[in-house]
Amino acid sequence: MVDLSVKIGDLSLRNPVMTASGTFGYGTEFEDFVNFSRMGGIIVKGTTIRHREGNAYPRLAEVNGGMLNAVGLQNKGVDYFIEHIYPTVKNYDTNVIVNVSGATLEDYVACTEKINDLDKIPAIELNISCPNVKQGGMAFGTSCTAAAEVVRAVRKAYDKTLIVKLSPNVTDIAEIARAVEAEGADSVSLINTLMGMAINAETRKPVLSTITGGMSGPCVKPIALRMVWQVAKAVNIPVVGLGGIMNATDAIEFFLAGASAIEIGTANFIDPSVTMKVVDGIEDYLRRHKLESLNQIIGQLEV
Amino acid sequence: MVDLSVKIGDLSLRNPVMTASGTFGYGTEFEDFVNFSRMGGIIVKGTTIRHREGNAYPRLAEVNGGMLNAVGLQNKGVDYFIEHIYPTVKNYDTNVIVNVSGATLEDYVACTEKINDLDKIPAIELNISCPNVKQGGMAFGTSCTAAAEVVRAVRKAYDKTLIVKLSPNVTDIAEIARAVEAEGADSVSLINTLMGMAINAETRKPVLSTITGGMSGPCVKPIALRMVWQVAKAVNIPVVGLGGIMNATDAIEFFLAGASAIEIGTANFIDPSVTMKVVDGIEDYLRRHKLESLNQIIGQLEV
Amino acid sequence: MAKKFQLDGKVVANEWVTASYFKMTLSFQTLPEILPGQFAELRIDQTPSVFLRRPISIHDVRPETNQVDLLIQKVGDGTAWLAERKAGDVVNLVFPLGNGFTTAVSNQKPVLLVGGGVGIAPLLHLGRFLAQNGTKVQFLLGFRKKADILPLNAYQAVGDVLITTEDGSEGEKGFVTNHSVWNDADFARIYSCGPTPMMKAVVAVARQKNIDCEVSLENKMACGVGACLCCVTQTHEGHKCVCTDGPVFNSNELPW
C-alpha cells in the first residue's frame, strides 16, 4: 500500500493532486469525469469581494503547447459563492479551497473574512498573481513589499491554511516566496500564468481583447519546474507546484523538484479525467520504484 | 519591388533577418544551406575576453516546443576570434555582428575594445543576459543599475552600433530597456533564453549538467512577443525581436509588435535554410498585403 | 443537464463532400442521448500546432447503430488532422455538450431552419427531430455559389429545402434574408446557425416579424464544460458561456 497523503500546513490531502483555480470551475462541471473522493482537493475559481464581468471576448489564444487566457477573474462575487455554490461544494468528499483574488488590500481582506466563516473550506489560495486584470493582484505579486503587505493583512483575517499563489513574471521568485513565508503563509503555490501575447499576422490585430494574457500548458513546464526548484530551496513551508502538468511523469518531476503537492490546470481541458490518471500514475511510479510514501521523493532530485 | 531594408542605429540591413548568437556558429557551419548575401546579418557566437570551456555535458534538453541549453559561453576568446575567425567572416557579404559576453565590467570593456578595432564588424550585441554561467552577465541584465553601468562603460569603448541583448527573466523588461537606452544603446534585442529546468523522472536527476538552462523555441514565442511589444512602446531606439521564430508568419508578428528586425535562433537547428524561407515569406506577405516597405508594418499592430 | 461522456469513436467513414467540407461517421460502443444543437469536443493528436480540443456540432445521429455524423469544414491544422482520419482510426470525443435547441414547439405552423456554411450541420439533426415529432420543417440554406452547395438529400428527406446563392447560380439570388420565403413568413419558430453576420440578419428579420428565434453561436473554446470561461458571449444578463449556457441562445437574450 502506497501512502500518497501529504500535509500543507494544517490541511491534510489524501493525495497530492489538486485542480488549479479557473480550470475546474466549482468541480460540478467535471463530476461526470472524475471521482472527487480520489482527489486531494479542488481549488475553485478566483473569487472576489464583488461580482466581476471579466474581460471582453476573445479571451483565448492557442499557442504552441498551450494557450493564453484573458478571462479577467469573471465571477459572481463572494456572497454569491457563499449563498449558491458553497451549499453544494461543502458536501464534496475532498478539500474545497477558495482562490481569493482582489484589487486592493481591503478587498482581499474582506473576501477572506467571509471565506473564513465557512466551516468546510479548510484553506484559501491567495491569488497575488493574476496577470489579466489591471488590478488583479499581479502588482502585489511582483514586489516583495507589496506581497508581504497583503499576506500580513490576510493572515490576520484568516485562521486556516493560507496558500499564496505566486507570479512567475518576476526576476526572483524565491525572494517573493521568502517574503510571504515571513508573513505567515502556510504554503506557496506556483506558477500562475506567464504573461504572453498572440498576434494574428493577417488581420494585424492581437488575438486577445486585452492584447496580452496568461500563458499555461506544457510550454511553461520547464519554467515552472525551475521556479519550484528555486522556491523549495529558499523556504521551509511546503510548495504546491503547477504549470503544464499533463500526466503523472510531469507530476513526479515537480515532486522531485520540491513540490509537496501539485495542481492540474490546463490539462483538464484536454482530458477531463486527467486527475484520475495522474493519481493512478503517481501510485504506479512509487510502486515501481519500490517506495512506500510520496514523501520519499519530495525534493529528492539527485544533483 | 518590396523594400525590406531597415536601419538599426548606423547599421544598414538589406533585410531584417539575422541569426541569433550561438545558433549559427560563425556562419561557415551553414554555408551549404544559405546564401549570406540574402541575409540581414549574422550574429556570431558569444565571445569573451578569454577562452571558455563552457559547461559539462549534457548541455541539451528537449522540451515541449523547444529546448533548454546549458552551453555556458564556450568559445576560444576574442583573440582567437580576431586571429582565426575574423579573416574569414570579414569577407561575408552580410553584416557580421559579434555577441560580446563577459563576467565583469572590465571583461566586457576589454573584449569590446578589441572588437572595436575590427573594420568589418559594424556592430556588437552586448549579452547581459546569459542564464547559463555563474557570471554570464544575467546579473547585469536583471537590474537597471547594473545594466546601465555595463552599457555606460561599453558605450565609451565602442564607436559603432551597440545592440544590448536583454534577459526575459525579469519583472519589468521595459524598465531595463529604458535604462540601457539612457546610456546610449543604439538598439535592444530580446529575448534571450528563459531560465528553465528539465528532470528525468526515472533517474531522478536533472537532464542538464547545470540543473537549469536557457529555454528557446516556439514555446517561448508568446512571452517574447509580449516583451517586444512592451519594450517597443517604452523606448525610442529600434528593437530587434527574437524568441521562437520558426517562419515568416512568426516574423511578421514580431514586426507588428514593434520589432524593426528579427533574429532566428533555434529554428536553424530544425531547418538549416530557414532564414532564406523567412526572407522570402516576409516579401510575399508584404506583396500580398500590397505594401511597399517593411517599415509599413513595424509597430503597426491595430489595438 | 444530461450526463457527459469521454468516449473513443471509431471512424466508419470519412469523406470529402465538397472541396473544403468532409463528413465523418463515427461509431461508438454505446451512444448517449444527444439533443439537437449539442456538440462534441474532439481531441486532435499528432499535431504540434494544435493543443486544444475542437468543438464540432453533431450533424446527425443514428441511435440504432450507435453512429454519429459530423459535417466538418477544414479550416486549420486541427480540422486537417480530422480530415485525414481513415476508416478504423479512433477519435476521442467529450460529449454531448451544450444546451441544444428548444424542441418543444407548436405544430400549428412550420418552423424555419436557416443555415449558412458549416452552420447547416446541426440543422439536420434538429430538423429530423422536429419532423419526427410532427412539425413541418423548412430549411433555408445560404451558399456563396453553386459549387459550394453541400449535399442536400438528407435535408430534403426531412423537409423542404430552399436555397440562396450570393451569385444566383442556384436557388434565389442573394443572402438568406433576401429569400422570398420571408414575404409572408409565418413560422412557429426560427432556428439559425451560421456566420454571425448572417444570424444577426436573421434575428433582425425575425424580430421585425415577431417570430421567436434561436441562434447557435460558435466561439473559440477551451474546456467545453463551462469551467474556463473563455468562450463567453455578451448577453443581457452579462457574459455567458457558449459551451454550457449555449451554444443556443434565444435572440432575446442577446444584445444583437
Next chain:
Amino acid sequence: MAKKFQLDGKVVANEWVTASYFKMTLSFQTLPEILPGQFAELRIDQTPSVFLRRPISIHDVRPETNQVDLLIQKVGDGTAWLAERKAGDVVNLVFPLGNGFTTAVSNQKPVLLVGGGVGIAPLLHLGRFLAQNGTKVQFLLGFRKKADILPLNAYQAVGDVLITTEDGSEGEKGFVTNHSVWNDADFARIYSCGPTPMMKAVVAVARQKNIDCEVSLENKMACGVGACLCCVTQTHEGHKCVCTDGPVFNSNELPW
C-alpha cells in the same frame, strides 16, 4: 569538409528486423558521397513531444540506386514516428554529417569492427568500404541474447562475423571484450560503435594490445553542424563537438 545537403528521401521500404529495430530504406533524386561513419539528422513531423531532428547513422549506401539504409532502434517518440513511415512517405534529412572513420588502413592485417546494439549500424557501411579496398574485415558484434541478434547476412557478405551474447545463447558467452578473438589479437585497427561502457572496454583492450582504435560516439544533439555546441565530449584538447569533430574519435583523443 564535404558539402552537406538538406534532402527529402522517399521511403522505399521500412520493416521491423527485431522487436525494437527497424530498417528504413530511403531513395533520393541524387545522393551525395557518404563516408563510412557519417550520419544524418532526420526531421520528425507530427509529433508534439519531438522538437529536434534525430541523428541516425548511415547503415548502408547504394550509390547505383541513390539509396540509403538506416538501421534504427525505436527508443522514443521520434524513432516511433520514423518506424511508422510507410513506402512512399517522405522524410527530410540533413546529411552527410560528421567526420567518419579513418578508412586509410594497412592491408597487411585484418581490421576488427566491434559493435553493440544500434552501434552495429555504421559498421556495415564501414566494413563494406574497407573490404572493397582489399582489407580483411572481421566483425565482433555483441548482443544480450539470441533473440536480440540483428540480421547478419549483409555483414557476413562483407567479412567474418563473430558473436557474443551475454547469456551465451548464441556465439561466445559474455561481453564483446570476453571473446576469444582477443587472445592473439593482431589488427591493423579496431573500430567500435555501441554503448559507451562497451566502447570504453574495447578501448582498454586495444590500448593494452597497442592497437590503434577509433570509436564513434552518440551524444544528444541539436544542430548537427557544429554551431550549437550542445553535443560536446571531453577530449584531451577540451570540449569537442561530436557532430563535427566526431562522431568518430581516436581513442587517444579521449580521456577514457
